[in-house]
Amino acid sequence: MTGVEVHRPKLRRLRVGESPVREPGLQAAFAAPVGQGRLRATDDLGAAVKAADVIMVTVGTPSDPRGDVQLDAVDRVTGDLADCLRHLQRPPVVMIRSTVPPGTVGKRVAPQLEEAASRVCVCHHPEFFREGSGLDDFVRPPSSSPACAPLAVRARRR
Ligand SMILES: NC(=O)c1ccc[n+]([C@@H]2O[C@H](COP(=O)([O-])OP(=O)(O)OC[C@H]3O[C@@H](n4cnc5c(N)ncnc54)[C@H](O)[C@@H]3O)[C@@H](O)[C@H]2O)c1
Numbered sequence: 001m002t003g004v005e006v007h008r009p010k011l012r013r014l015r016v017g018e019s020p021v022r023e024p025g026l027q028a029a030f031a032a033p034v035g036q037g038r039l040r041a042t043d044d045l046g047a048a049v050k051a052a053d054v055i056m057v058t059v060g061t062p063s064d065p066r067g068d069v070q071l072d073a074v075d076r077v078t079g080d081l082a083d084c085l086r087h088l089q090r091p092p093v094v095m096i097r098s099t100v101p102p103g104t105v106g107k108r109v110a111p112q113l114e115e116a117a118s119r120v121c122v123c124h125h126p127e128f129f130r131e132g133s134g135l136d137d138f139v140r141p142p143s144s145s146p147a148c149a150p151l152a153v154r155a156r157r158r
Pocket of ligand 1: 004005006007010058059060061062073076077080097098099100126127128129130
């Protein structure tokens with residue numbers, strides 16, 4: 001698994017197995033796969049996309065002073081992904097994990113990616129983990145309901 005991070009100081013910490021997030025058990029769960037070479041961090045989006053079966057987008061979506069969600073980082077990463085996907089024969093599944101308003105994936109993200117790569121599967125995974133207990137919520141979720149296009153479902157089944 002490869003994480004792509006553009007913030008240099010954070011990338012340096014991730015590369016040596018330091019979790020930027022504090023919660024019980026997370027540091028150990030993060031450091032072990034980094035030490036074993038199963039989890040790595042990079043700023044090379046193109047190489048990471050080429051090697052990926054599934055891409056999970058987790059860029060920040062802060063609120064502005066009026067309470068509206070700011071989608072600048074989602075727009076930027078969508079554009080960057082579109083450039084990377086353009087020449088791939090078998091594009092990966094792209095899953096949006098960032099918190100976005102309803103309709104953002106279908107009307108704003110997917111059309112741009114599908115224009116770049118007609119066979120790309122774009123889906124939304126809006127499951128929310130509570131801050132401070134994300135690991136436990138991941139292992140024992142109360143429920144899990146991903147939603148994706150039929151093509152994406154077929155791709156995942158294969
Ligand atoms: N689904 C959940 O359970 C859950 C839980 C917490 C947060 N979230 C959502 O996840 C998103 C991220 O939250 P966060 O608290 O980690 O935000 P954050 O701002 O702390 O982290 C986002 C990271 O993305 C990096 N980034 C931004 N643009 C990038 C790009 N183009 N390429 C690579 N990296 C890039 C930033 O440098 C930053 O380190 C938000 O939308 C938040 O609402 C979801």
